Amino acid sequence: MFSGSIVALITPFTQDGEVDFVSLKKLVDYHVAAGSDGIVAVGTTGESATLTVEEHVKVVSKTVEFAEGRIPVIAGTGANATHESVTFSRLLNDSGIAGCLSVTPYYNKPTQEGLYQHYKAIAEVSDVPQILYNVPGRTAVDMHPETVARLAEIENIVALKDATGDLDRVKIHRELCGDDFILLSGDDSTGLDFVRLGGQGVISVTNNIAAKEMATMFRLAKEGRYAEAEAINNQLMPLHKNLFVESSPIPVKWAAHQLGLIANGDLRLPLTELSEQARPIVAQAMAESRIS
Template sequence: MFSGSIVALITPLNQDGEVDYQSLQNLVEYHIEAGTDAIVAVGTTGESATLTVEEHVKVVNKTVQFAAGRIPVIAGTGANATHEAVTFSRLLNDSGIAGCLSVTPYYNKPTQEGLYQHFKAISRVSAVPVILYNVPGRTGVDLKPETVARLSKLENIVGLKDATADLSRIAEHRELCGKDFILLSGDDETGLEFVKQGGNGVISVTNNVAAKDMATIYNLAKQGKFDEAETINQSLVGLHKGLFVESSPIPVKWAAYHLNLIQQNHLRLPLTSLSEQSQQVVKAALEQANLA
């Protein structure tokens, strides 16, 4: 369930700043048709930091409704306050999600013991499997492999999304956490190599606009056909980089709108629209990937 090509789904908004549920439904259908393995709803790419609690829960519930059991939905439930992350888990326990993805608390910069206690509290109230999410570049804190190992011993903490791009951690996590612990890359540029070295898949930004190619790449990887997978992946290298030319999800939202995958291209402050200069970078990457 938690392997292969998983999309970190954007949250489409209209010009009034409200969630565009028609575009959200269209995105879910797009990913089902493309063969995406699972959807992460309202993760970092889904602008979780700017949605209200009520909106957050509604977007997850609507994504589950639109998916209708055809594709697993993983809910982003992270927060920088433990009580808030616990609340998200409680509110979504009966929503039909397959699991939850919980990011390390941002800005607070807790100790490793603080991180352990944070995720332990979440695991106690979550009725679904929990995937840890480590992205030091955005949170200011690094969940160390030794702490991941401690957490892996808790009953329903089943995996890790690692966005450090540090491939040396794969073997370390595997040794410390065991062969059944799920390891997912959170970095598109190194995602295929991550799987080649023993990871289970990728939670991807690129997947938002190149879903069919990403599904093919990671299906081939599952079969050990890494040379064939790499051939396709090479056409997406520019996109893997270009979608981070400005803070994500600014570029990927522009790209999704440019490809008519969403009806409007809007974000919430403090995020602003993609600059004209950066638009050219993303457009060139889409062309290189034969998407535009």
Template sequence: MFSGSIVALITPFNLDGEVDYVSLKKLVDYHVEAGTDGIVAVGTTGESATLTVEEHVKVVVKTVEFADGRIPVIAGTGANATHESVTFSRLLNNSGIAGCLSVTPYYNKPTQEGLFQHYKAIAEESDVPQILYNVPGRTAVDLFPETVARLSEIESIVALKDATGDLSRIAKHRELCGEDFILLSGDDSTGLDFVKAGGQGVISVTNNIAAKDMADMMKLALEGNFDEAAVINERLMTLHKNLFVESSPIPVKWAAHKMGLIAHGGLRLPLTELSDSARPVVAKSMTEACIY
């Protein structure tokens, strides 16, 4: 159901800080033309933490509208309050989304039982497949494989986005969750190795500005052509890393603006634009990756 190269889409803003829907449509068309396999709208890379509930829902709905059936859209529905994630799920029922992606609750550091109950509550309020998202480096909580296994028994929970960078977890997840459970990387630097070890794809930040390369690489990898895929990955590796030279999505929004994919590279506080010292680092990575 979910596989290949899926973009963790940025949310473009106008100079006044409002969502730029003209640029959003341009981004959707860019990914359709590049062969991207899916779009995550208003995930964490889409600055979900700083959008209002109304904006969050509207961006998802407009992304579905712009996609017009050409590419599946997954809605980011994560929050650190279960009731907020449940609200997103309810509001997006019957919206045309292909699924929901929910990050583990950040800051409040729930127990494993709390994580289980959190995701169970979300799944009970949604009419679409659910993707778990584990990124302990940003949330300060780790979703253990044993908890993923418990959650995988809930019919609508079908996948995990694993951004730990720990490739040893793939075999553990596969053993505990079975062959049908979908495993997606959330770490571009190890994404190809993740698929080589048995994953089905990557939800990618790099994809925002190197969409065709990421789509080609994942297609080759899923066909078993890992040597050819590795050639592309090696060219992108510095970019994978330097898009995190400052907190994401700061670097990737600057890069997308530089490429003309969005009209402005602005973010919402507390995030600020890419520093002068980091700009040459990202620009050099873009040149080395042959995308600019």
């Protein structure tokens, strides 16, 4: 259902702070042409925390509209309040999305039982497939494999995006959740190894500016041609690492603007533009990765 190279899409803004739907359409067309396997609209990389509910729903709906059925769109529906995630899931249930991606509640630091009840409540109000998202480095809570396994028993919870970078968890999750449960990496640096160990794909930041290369890499991996895939991965490694030189999505939005994919690299506070000191680092990573 979900596999290959899926982009954690940035949300472009105009210089006056509004959503830039012209650039959004350009981004969707770019990923269709490049062969990306899916789009996550308004996930955490899409600055979901700073969009209003109305903006959030509109960006997802417009992404589906721009996709025109050419590429599946997954909606980011995560929040640190369960009722907010439930609201997003209800509002987007009939929007044409292929699934929902919900990050673990940030700052609250819920218990494992709290995480279970959070995701169970979301799944109960939606008919679309649900993807769990564990990224303890940004949320300060780690969803344990045993909790993932409990949630995998709920019919429409079908996948996990694991951004821990802990490759040992691939085998653990597979053993606990079964062969039908989808495992997706959320860590570009280890994404190819994640698939080599039994994952189905990656939800990627790098894909925002290297969509064709990422799509080719994971297509090769699916065919078992890992030596060729590894060559592309090595080429892209400077991006995998240095697109996080400052808090994501600051660097990748700057890079996307440099490539002409979006009209500007503006973000919403509390995020600010890429610093002067970091710009040469990202520019060098782009050059080393042969992205121009």
